Amino acid sequence: MYIHASKSPLSIKSSILRATVGLTVVWLAGFGGIARGGVILTDYPRLTEHSASFSFNLDTASQVTLFWGSANGGTNPVAWQSSPPPNSYAAGNFTNQLTGLDTFRKYFFAFRAVAGGITNWTAPGAFRPQVQGLVYSTGFETSELFPFNPGDLNNQGGPLPWRVKAGSASVGTATTAHGAQAVQVTGGWVDLSCLATNPVLWVDAFYFNAGSTNPPMLPTNTTAASLFFSTASGLLALDGDGQGNGVFVQVLPTLPASRFLRVSLRLDYQAKHYDVWVDGVAQRTGLGFKDAAATRLCGTQIRTSQTGYIDDYSVSIWGLDADTDGDGLNDLDEAKFYGSYPLLADSTGSGLTDMQKVTAGLDPGDATSYFAVQMDTDTHGTPRVIVPTITGRQYTLQRIADLNGGAWTNVPTMSGFNGDGTAWTFSETNGAPASFYRGSVTLPGGAQTLIYPWLTNP
Numbered sequence: 001m002y003i004h005a006s007k008s009p010l011s012i013k014s015s016i017l018r019a020t021v022g023l024t025v026v027w028l029a030g031f032g033g034i035a036r037g038g039v040i041l042t043d044y045p046r047l048t049e050h051s052a053s054f055s056f057n058l059d060t061a062s063q064v065t066l067f068w069g070s071a072n073g074g075t076n077p078v079a080w081q082s083s084p085p086p087n088s089y090a091a092g093n094f095t096n097q098l099t100g101l102d103t104f105r106k107y108f109f110a111f112r113a114v115a116g117g118i119t120n121w122t123a124p125g126a127f128r129p130q131v132q133g134l135v136y137s138t139g140f141e142t143s144e145l146f147p148f149n150p151g152d153l154n155n156q157g158g159p160l161p162w163r164v165k166a167g168s169a170s171v172g173t174a175t176t177a178h179g180a181q182a183v184q185v186t187g188g189w190v191d192l193s194c195l196a197t198n199p200v201l202w203v204d205a206f207y208f209n210a211g212s213t214n215p216p217m218l219p220t221n222t223t224a225a226s227l228f229f230s231t232a233s234g235l236l237a238l239d240g241d242g243q244g245n246g247v248f249v250q251v252l253p254t255l256p257a258s259r260f261l262r263v264s265l266r267l268d269y270q271a272k273h274y275d276v277w278v279d280g281v282a283q284r285t286g287l288g289f290k291d292a293a294a295t296r297l298c299g300t301q302i303r304t305s306q307t308g309y310i311d312d313y314s315v316s317i318w319g320l321d322a323d324t325d326g327d328g329l330n331d332l333d334e335a336k337f338y339g340s341y342p343l344l345a346d347s348t349g350s351g352l353t354d355m356q357k358v359t360a361g362l363d364p365g366d367a368t369s370y371f372a373v374q375m376d377t378d379t380h381g382t383p384r385v386i387v388p389t390i391t392g393r394q395y396t397l398q399r400i401a402d403l404n405g406g407a408w409t410n411v412p413t414m415s416g417f418n419g420d421g422t423a424w425t426f427s428e429t430n431g432a433p434a435s436f437y438r439g440s441v442t443l444p445g446g447a448q449t450l451i452y453p454w455l456t457n458p
């Protein structure tokens with residue numbers, strides 16, 4: 001956690017976001033260190049395409065076992081796919097590494113520590129081996145590996161904790177960009193400590209803020225980039241001279257009154273330039289750093305004098321400006337939102353591209369998320385096609401009698417129907433010729449249609 005020399009919080013009348021550098025990072029002693037006699041994870045799993053490394057702390061000498069596998073075994077040792085022999089550790093900080101893993105396959109893990117006849121398990125976690133371009137990401141949700149709970153933001157979401165330096169900021173459900181929770185800042189100053197040394201980084205987040213009536217002001221500390229939300233001038237960004245000064249230039253003429261704004265900064269620590277993207281579109285490029293001495297990311301400060309909201313904050317090497325695997329989804333959104341891998345067009349080997357799965361409302365990071373249309377017969381012996389649906393997608397069932405000739409035709413009663421999350425059933429009439437069936441899934445508005453081979457009539 002870094003500490004800034006700051007003005008009195010009551011004197012701050014701006015809404016400002018900064019990517020800052022050059023400050024000291026220390027871990028919070030209180031992070032996770034509540035229970036005794038167990039493994040305390042002190043970092044997210046550090047990943048490569050074939051390995052995962054875990055950092056943990058023990059407050060007492062223990063026999064430690066890292067259980068892992070494709071299924072979550074909970075606290076049942078024999079339910080885990082892999083149960084290597086335990087290692088003896090003294091109290092202190094350690095790392096444990098798994099190697100030879102499959103790229104982007106989902107693995108579960110849990111640590112068991114035995115000391116003095118007492119057994120402690122960590123809550124199970126999950127990871128996918130991959131190039132770890134997502135340095136840090138949070139949606140402020142309770143479902144995260146290091147969860148955010150409703151209430152005071154202070155020190156939540158470790159091991160890269162947030163801190164409320166002034167005013168009030170809490171995690172709540174009142175207004176969110178995505179998911180169930182976001183941060184509400186009620187006139188205050190929020191810091192995130194996040195150290196990253198990558199030469200190019202994307203700092204991406206969603207902000208809901210009416211802006212300040214004051215003119216923008218220069219950050220007082222060593223700073224790469226600075227944004228200012230202004231009621232009169234819209235969204236401004238500092239075009240710095242590298243010497244501690246600069247001028248604010250307009251990015252957007254007005255701020256939206258009733259929704260979150262996605263603002264993404266592409267920070268180039270070698271060129272000392274940054275770009276500002278708004279709602280996924282590049283709006284300003286080649287802005288100068290305020291301070292050329294900014295050589296790495298140390299964190300973000302967000303100050304506001306009104307009530308505002310922050311959601312879906314991330315620091316990543318993956319950007320909005322590339323689709324490296326060519327599957328139609330940009331690298332950043334794949335890593336941050338879709339749970340798919342930016343370097344694999346078909347992340348889970350499902351046979352569909354990640355984009356196709358997103359279009360169909362499926363989870364591209366989940367190998368089991370797939371159309372599994374059933375075909376059976378009802379109590380009268382009539383064949384039925386059962387179609388699972390997802391709300392927000394439109395479905396059409398088609399049939400053909402002979403795959404070697406003729407044309408696919410829509411099943412009249414199953415043409416263009418709106419999914420509702422339930423499984424829809426189509427029953428063939430008695431005596432109908434044997435047919436083959438397939439379906440199409442369409443995005444709202446018909447923006448994109450995918451044809452899926454579903455099942456054939458047996």
Ligand SMILES: [Ca+2]
Nearest residue numbers: 323325327329
């Ligand atoms: Ca992609």
Ligand SMILES: [Ca+2]
Nearest residue numbers: 341344345354
């Ligand atoms: Ca992909």
